[in-house]
Amino acid sequence: xxxxxxxxxxxxxxxxxxxxxxxxxxxxxxxxxxxxxxxxxxxxxxxxxxxxxxxxxxxxxxxxxxxxxxxxxxxxxxxxxxxxxxxxxxxxxxxxxxxxxxxxxxxxxxxxxxxxxxxxxxxxxxxxxxxxxxxxxxxxxxxxxxxxxxxxxxxxxxxxxxxxxxxxxxxxxxxxxxxxxxxxxxxxxxxxxxxxxxxxxxxxxxxxxxxxxxxxxxxxxxxxxxxxxxxxxxxxxxxxxxxxx
Ligand code: UGY
Ligand code: MN
Numbered sequence: 001x002x003x004x005x006x007x008x009x010x011x012x013x014x015x016x017x018x019x020x021x022x023x024x025x026x027x028x029x030x031x032x033x034x035x036x037x038x039x040x041x042x043x044x045x046x047x048x049x050x051x052x053x054x055x056x057x058x059x060x061x062x063x064x065x066x067x068x069x070x071x072x073x074x075x076x077x078x079x080x081x082x083x084x085x086x087x088x089x090x091x092x093x094x095x096x097x098x099x100x101x102x103x104x105x106x107x108x109x110x111x112x113x114x115x116x117x118x119x120x121x122x123x124x125x126x127x128x129x130x131x132x133x134x135x136x137x138x139x140x141x142x143x144x145x146x147x148x149x150x151x152x153x154x155x156x157x158x159x160x161x162x163x164x165x166x167x168x169x170x171x172x173x174x175x176x177x178x179x180x181x182x183x184x185x186x187x188x189x190x191x192x193x194x195x196x197x198x199x200x201x202x203x204x205x206x207x208x209x210x211x212x213x214x215x216x217x218x219x220x221x222x223x224x225x226x227x228x229x230x231x232x233x234x235x236x237x238x239x240x241x242x243x244x245x
């Protein structure tokens with residue numbers, strides 16, 4: 001039982017650990033029958049938004065204010081875009097370039113990770129295109145040759161794309177081989193299992209359902225604990241010069 005007034009959630013200048021006991025749900029203009037847990041937003045220093053959208057059956061999203069990425073955690077979505085209709089089951093995902101007309105409707109009660117980022121055009125790079133798929137169909141790549149740590153990249157490859165969304169799956173006992181310190185920021189949703197996350201100079205036990213935001217240059221490391229693989233969904237901005245040139 002949780003001691004009243006206590007939580008694992010922690011906000012520091014370069015990171016946020018947000019655990020489900022602290023989630024607050026709110027509606028957003030444009031969406032119908034959907035409640036949003038707004039995990040990361042410019043209000044806390046992020047340059048993107050990450051939310052969990054909880055749909056009632058028939059619920060729908062409003063227009064996107066930026067590029068939009070959807071990853072289905074539970075349930076089933078219907079996506080209409082580019083004159084086509086898609087059904088997204090759990091682990092189904094879609095990338096929608098900024099400005100593309102689309103409709104998103106839940107075919108049953110659903111939970112969906114929604115990431116939105118203003119597009120940063122780069123001179124000489126082609127416009128981005130919509131991507132729709134299922135993470136289960138993506139071949140994993142061993143991180144730095146480590147077969148116990150598997151990465152699946154969902155976004156298309158190419159200079160036009162200014163962010164990535166990957167899943168990272170760790171066998172029990174697997175760990176990042178180094179403490180990373182980098183210019184990219186991260187939004188991270190724990191999907192399965194658990195372990196210890198180092199963020200800055202703090203070490204946190206984390207488990208499925210937790211959200212983490214890491215600011216640029218936040219020192220970060222993860223080691224998986226327990227008897228089942230740990231898995232998380234990871235956003236990062238990349239491929240753009242820090243000066244915006
Ligand atoms: O891609 C990444 O930067 C990743 N290895 N970071 C992380 O898992 N915290
Ligand atoms: Mn990283």
